[in-house]
Amino acid sequence: xxxxxxxxxxxxxxxxxxxxxxxxxxxxxxxxxxxxxxxxxxxxxxxxxxxxxxxxxxxxxxxxxxxxxxxxxxxxxxxxxxxxxxxxxxxxxxxxxxxxxxxxxxxxxxxxxxxxxxxxxx
Amino acid sequence: xxxxxxxxxxxxxxxxxxxxxxxxxxxxxxxxxxxxxxxxxxxxxxxxxxxxxxxxxxxxxxxxxxxxxxxxxxxxxxxxxxxxxxxxxxxxxxxxxxxxxxxxxxxxxxxxxxxxxxxxxxxxxxxxxxxxxxxxxxxxxxxxxxxxxxxxxxxxxxxxxxxxxxxxxxxxxxxxxxxxxxxxxxxxxxxxxxxxxxxxxxxxxxxxxxxxxxxxxxxxxxxxxxxxxxxxxxxxxxxxxxxxxxxxx
Numbered sequence: 001x002x003x004x005x006x007x008x009x010x011x012x013x014x015x016x017x018x019x020x021x022x023x024x025x026x027x028x029x030x031x032x033x034x035x036x037x038x039x040x041x042x043x044x045x046x047x048x049x050x051x052x053x054x055x056x057x058x059x060x061x062x063x064x065x066x067x068x069x070x071x072x073x074x075x076x077x078x079x080x081x082x083x084x085x086x087x088x089x090x091x092x093x094x095x096x097x098x099x100x101x102x103x104x105x106x107x108x109x110x111x112x113x114x115x116x117x118x119x120x121x122x
Numbered sequence: 123x124x125x126x127x128x129x130x131x132x133x134x135x136x137x138x139x140x141x142x143x144x145x146x147x148x149x150x151x152x153x154x155x156x157x158x159x160x161x162x163x164x165x166x167x168x169x170x171x172x173x174x175x176x177x178x179x180x181x182x183x184x185x186x187x188x189x190x191x192x193x194x195x196x197x198x199x200x201x202x203x204x205x206x207x208x209x210x211x212x213x214x215x216x217x218x219x220x221x222x223x224x225x226x227x228x229x230x231x232x233x234x235x236x237x238x239x240x241x242x243x244x245x246x247x248x249x250x251x252x253x254x255x256x257x258x259x260x261x262x263x264x265x266x267x268x269x270x271x272x273x274x275x276x277x278x279x280x281x282x283x284x285x286x287x288x289x290x291x292x293x294x295x296x297x298x299x300x301x302x303x304x305x306x307x308x309x310x311x312x313x314x315x316x317x318x319x320x321x322x323x324x325x326x327x328x329x330x331x332x333x334x335x336x337x338x339x340x341x342x343x344x345x346x347x348x349x350x351x352x353x354x355x356x357x358x359x360x361x362x363x364x365x366x367x368x369x370x371x
Contacts, residue, residue, distance in 0.1 A: 013208050020275070023361070032275040036204050037357025040211035047212060067209035072165040072327070073143045074206045077198030078270065079172035079287055080143075081186035083280035094262070094285045097244040098292025101237045101263035102323070106300070108232060109322045110308035113315045116225040 005063020008050075012042040128190065135193025142191060146171050161302075163331030166295050169266070173288065182280055200274055207267060207352065210326075214349055225314065226347050229321030234355055237264035237324070238363045241289060253368040255282045260367070261359040262286025263293060265325045268355035275360035294328035301332025310336060313343040320344035324351030 013036075020035025043064070050056040131138045150168035154160055158167075176184025179191075186195025196202070241263025245256045258278040262269030262285065269286025272278075278286075301310070301319075310319055310333075320329045320343065329348040333340045 009205060009209055009212075013205055016208070017204070024275075027361075027365075032360065034357035034359075034361050035275070036207055036271055037353045037355075039204070039208045040353040040356075043208055043211050044214055061212070064209050064212040067206050068212055070202075071206040071210050072168065073147055074198055074203050075165070075266065076146060076168045076172040077139060077143050077194045078203055079169045079184075079198070079266075079291075080175045080191075081184040081195040081198045082173070082176050082284040082287060083182045084173050084177040084184060084284050084288075085180050091285075091288065093244060093248040093259075094288035095292050096248075097241040097259055097263045097285075097289040099296060100244055101240040101289075102293045102296045102300070104236050104240050105233055105322045106304055106308060108236060109229075109310070109315075109319050112225065112229055112232070112318045112322065113309040116314060116318060117309070117312075 002059050002063040002066075005060040005065075006067070007063070008046060008060070009043065009064045009067060012046060013039045015039065016042055131190050132192070135191075136196050137193070138190065139193035139197040142194065143197060146175075161331075161335055162295065162298050163327050165327045166291065166298060166331070169291055170295075173284075173291065176284075204271070207271070207356070210349060211353060214346070226317050226321055229318040230324075230347060230350055230354055233322035233324050233351060234264055234358060234363075236322075237261075237293075237355075238359070241286075242363075242367060250282075251371065253364060253371050254278050256371075257359065257364045257367045258282050258286045259289060260363065261355065262289035264290070264355045264359070265352050266290025266294065267352045268359050271356045272359035272364070276364060290325065293323075294325040297323050297325055297328030298331040298335070301328075302335040305336045310340070313340065316340035316343035317347045320347035321351060324348050324355065326352065 016039025017032055017035040019038045020032040023034065024032055047056060147164065147168050150171060151164040153167050154162055154164040179185040179188055181187030183195055185191040238260035242256045242260035245259035250256050254276045255278055257276060258269060258273035259282065261272035266287045269290050270283050273283040273286055309315055316333060323329050326345065326348045329344045330341055333344045
């Protein structure tokens with residue numbers, strides 16, 4: 001059933017967020033630390049476990065993949081509900097941060113590709 | 123009649139949001155196809171449209187402050203956003219990733235460190251001195267998801283969260299546009315180099331669109347490492363990177 005997939009997804013997120021808050025509290029920070037990342041690991045692990053036991057028929061998967069496909073529209077809605085006027089004041093900073101990070105990453109891709117293809121050519 | 127329609131839209135805010143966002147996605151796919159010949163991915167145009175709409179609306183919660191579009195705030199709120207991000211991890215196989223060897227892990231960790239470092243340094247250069255804002259903007263320089271997730275977790279202000287999204291968006295668009303031209307220079311030809319590229323840049327829409335414009339067959343390899351980037355960033359951003367930033371300040 002499709003709802004089983006969505007239930008599994010929601011369970012992973014709830015567990016991840018709780019774990020993230022617990023991790024935060026244990027470090028003395030009143031914040032969620034990596035809850036979404038933990039939830040992703042739980043989902044990957046959980047799906048593999050279910051698949052191995054043949055408990056992951058396509059309809060269950062649809063209950064998860066629907067939300068994965070809603071990712072971009074949800075990000076668009078998120079962007080549309082931000083305080084953009086406030087950000088525009090320092091807008092060039094956002095452009096600078098994005099461009100500097102991109103340029104540095106491109107340079108390092110070149111370095112890593114050369115390094116990786118040295119000892120073991122692909 | 124108008125009053126009746128207004129009442130229906132206000133009472134069914136989430137449905138109105140589905141229609142509005144769906145329409146924005148449709149327009150974006152047209153703009154992408156006809157105005158940029160598919161070089162700029164529709165999702166980047168749609169996000170840009172969203173940010174522009176929020177700027178026009180002008181409130182602290184963007185278009186969600188308009189009663190007719192309050193549902194957009196629900197659709198784009200933390201709950202559904204986190205649900206959708208986690209769902210994208212479905213079907214990712216850690217074994218496949220491990221097969222690409224240490225180089226994938228190295229590129230992921232290097233890519234995240236570089237993004238946080240460069241974004242954080244830019245924020246510092248622009249006068250931000252608190253660890254929460256610097257970490258959030260550094261996270262935005264990773265991807266436009268890591269930014270708001272980190273910002274929300276750390277309690278950053280909405281302006282800083284919006285800045286982090288804008289930084290991530292600039293990066294995604296830059297990757298889409300620059301990749302086809304930079305590919306020969308950085309040696310982006312093989313599946314392995316695509317995995318390094320995905321792990322280093324991390325912005326899924328940017329990586330996928332950039333690789334698609336370079337060589338279609340490289341897309342799944344880049345996407346595979348890129349899907350780890352946002353999750354790893356969400357894990358490390360509000361924890362390790364925040365603590366490093368707090369320790370340095």
